[in-house]
Amino acid sequence: MMDLMQSPDAVATAIGRNVRALRRQRRMTIEALAAAAGVSRGTVIQIETARGNPSIGTLVHLAEALRVGVTSLVDGDASPRVVVRRAEQAVPLWSNETGSTAVFRIGTDPPDVVELWEWTLQPGDAFDGEAHATGTTEVLSVLSGRLGLRVGSTEHELAEGDTVMFQAHAPHRYAGAGPDPVRFTMVVLQPGDAGLVPPSAIAPAEPDPPN
Structure with a gap:
């Protein structure tokens, strides 16, 4: 039988690649990761450059x-990660007695959060969304019907096929604005540093350590 065990070098390469990618996704410097993990900076560099297998x-x-x-x-x-969420796995997280619903389709884990929702609002129904952390963006696209949108004190009306993108750090309201139900998709984008620090305070990305 063929031995499918990875070699030590292959394991070290995989660990180095994954640690470096995850650290960057979380906007951590080498020093920050070393401190959080209780190891030395040199240990993190050795791991990321595949110079040995960690304990x-x-x-x-x-x-x-x-x-x-x-x-x-x-x-x-x-290979690129692929997550398939079947129709029956979608989670309705809000509904009311008239048949309006908000269904959570799929999303990512922190720190950088992306969520896909599908909404149906019956005529005259509305949902009030709370203000998100500064830096959060929402994108709505109307599949059918007419959507009333209020962001802060500004109001808009969107028809089938219309799309809007807005900063969601103010209270906002979605409403069924026509004689028929409105269906729309919503994407929520919340970077890991939303509401925490201004962009100027984020440490610049570190270059890769020399091999």
């Missing part, structure tokens, strides 16, 4: 600091 303890501490499981660090599959 189990170090892997566990890195995974905790990066908020993932150990599997995410040792996975050697470099």
Whole structure:
């Protein structure tokens, strides 16, 4: 039988690639990751450049600091991640007695959050959305019907096929504005630093350490 175990070099390469990618996704410097994991800066550099396999303890501490499981660090599959959420797995998270619904289709985990929703509002129904963290953006696209949208003190009306993008750090309201139900999709984009610090305060991305 063929031995499917990865070689130590392949494991080290996978761990280095995954640690570096996750650190960058979380906008962490090498120093910040080292401090959070309780290891030295040199250890993080050695791991990211695949100069040796870390101990189990170090892997566990890195995974905790990066908020993932150990599997995410040792996975050697470099192909793009694909997550399929079947229709029956969609979660209705809001509804009322008239038949209006908000269905959560799919989303990502923090720190950079992307959510896809599908809404149906019956004529005259409305939903008041609370203000999100500064830096959050919403994108709405009307599939059918007419949508009334209020962002802060500004009101808009959108028809079938219309799309709008707005900063969602003010209270907002969606409403069925026509004689028929309105169906629309909503994408919520909330970067990990939303509401925390201004862009100028974010540490610049570090270049890769030399090989």
